[in-house]
Amino acid sequence: MNTFQATRLVAAREIRVRLLDRAYLISTAVYLLMVAGLTILPGLVGGPSSVAVVSAEAAPPLRAAGADVRVVGSASEAEKLVRSGDVDAAVVDGRVLAMNEAPTDVVTALSSSPPINLLAPDAVDPGLAFLAPFAIAMLFYMTALGFGMQIAMSVTEEKQTRVVEILVASVPVRALLSGKIIGTGILALAQITLVVAVALVGLSMTDVGVEVWPLIGPALDWFIPFFLFGFAALAALWAAAGALVARVEDVGAASMPLQMIVLAPLVAVLTMRDNAVAMTVLSYFPLSSPTVMPARLFAGDVAAWEPVLSLALLAATAAGFLLAGARVYRGGLLRNGGRVRLAAAWGSSGD
Structure with missing residues (x-):
């Protein structure tokens, strides 16, 4: 089979395995219940003025x-x-x-x-001004972290059980990596779509939804492409982290820098959301733009060209991360006997 066919086969396998995974199904159901409760209850429950x-x-x-x-x-x-x-x-x-x-x-x-x-008729409700950007940042954090760890652990598990040696004998390493990223990305996007759909349905049942929708609509429209490029970049690095270790137990330590990279934008939105200059700078920085730019779009202080430029910078960075992650993944995948040094994996030949 050619590379495209092999990639499609690997992606289909990743999707099939996850859809049959009880833990994945239960976690998705829990997310949906949490979102339904968080969007409906605040509009229905309120204290006296x-x-x-x-x-x-x-x-x-x-x-x-x-x-x-x-x-x-x-x-x-x-x-x-x-x-x-x-x-x-x-x-x-x-x-x-x-x-x-x-x-x-x-x-x-x-x-x-x-x-x-x-006194301020056009101002966004302070609670919504905090909750909406926080929800966007939390959605990206939970999805990137959860599915990223799944990629890393899947790579390490295949390496630990030596199944990868059979796989690379049948399909190119680049097809194996691409299939994992595409298959996991489809699952992540599907979960996000379900979560957003439930949230919008919940908001539509309250008076809050009428106020929020004109503001959150543009933010959600841009969040999807920002998420796809951001997730693709991080997914390659997650796969590389999984290829550097020989045991599933070591994945957490090897991926700690990536966990910090995913967490940093969430912290930035929480701590600097009132700092216009800092939020503007972070909305162009590729590691934080998937969360900060949609947050700025919700606030309504973004020119039409800004998300386009930010997305272009993110796409270029994603391409570089994919190339670097693929090289480390390829160099460490077939090395056993302990943790592989990054320099050794980087210097190894391709497949």
Whole structure:
């Protein structure tokens, strides 16, 4: 068979083996249940609003509606509490003050509907501004780490049991590597698609979905190509890490640098999401762009050319990583007797 046929055969084998793996099916089901719960429950469960009032006369109907009422001395103090986030709303001179969303429970509690002033009507809800980028980064982290470890352990297991010696006698090493990456990538993309679909269905059942969809749509459109190139680059390195060791027990230590590479963008999104300069720089850096650029797209502060340039840089880096990972994979695959040094694997001849 030619290289294309061999690659397709290996990819089909990887998919078939994983789809019959009970652990894979159970983990996928658990992910879907978690996502369904996280997207539906926050929209259905909420505590009472906290309200600042200047006039004590407005307090009784609000308390009767279950609101947490705080009586303050002036209108400026009430507005300051709203802006700082200490209270959800304030009732001042017959008006309700809120930041970016009308507090319907407060309005309903009042005997007459007062004028509503949104101090920041176009602002994204602070909770969504944190949760959406975090969810995108966590999705990439969990998928890249989980499926990457599967690639590394599969390579080491085949090497430890000497099955690889039979495989390379039948198919080229490059076809074996390409098939593993393609087959695992298809499974990873399928799992992501299921998770996103469940999340969108869950959001559509709440009022939050109406607000989120116009913002998260463009981010998801770009997340798929960023994920594919990012995963392809890392998958080759995972396979190389698996080829450097002779026992499955050693895969964790050999792949530790890769685990840190996958974890770093998640930490960056959590710690530097409010730093516009740092997020812009990280959105062009290939190791972090698959998570940071979609996060910036959700925030809506990205020019049309920026994701194109970032994706081009990621694609070029992925090509380099694939070549380097394939060389190390090829050099270490048939070496037994302990851990293979990176320099030795790199200097070995091809297949």
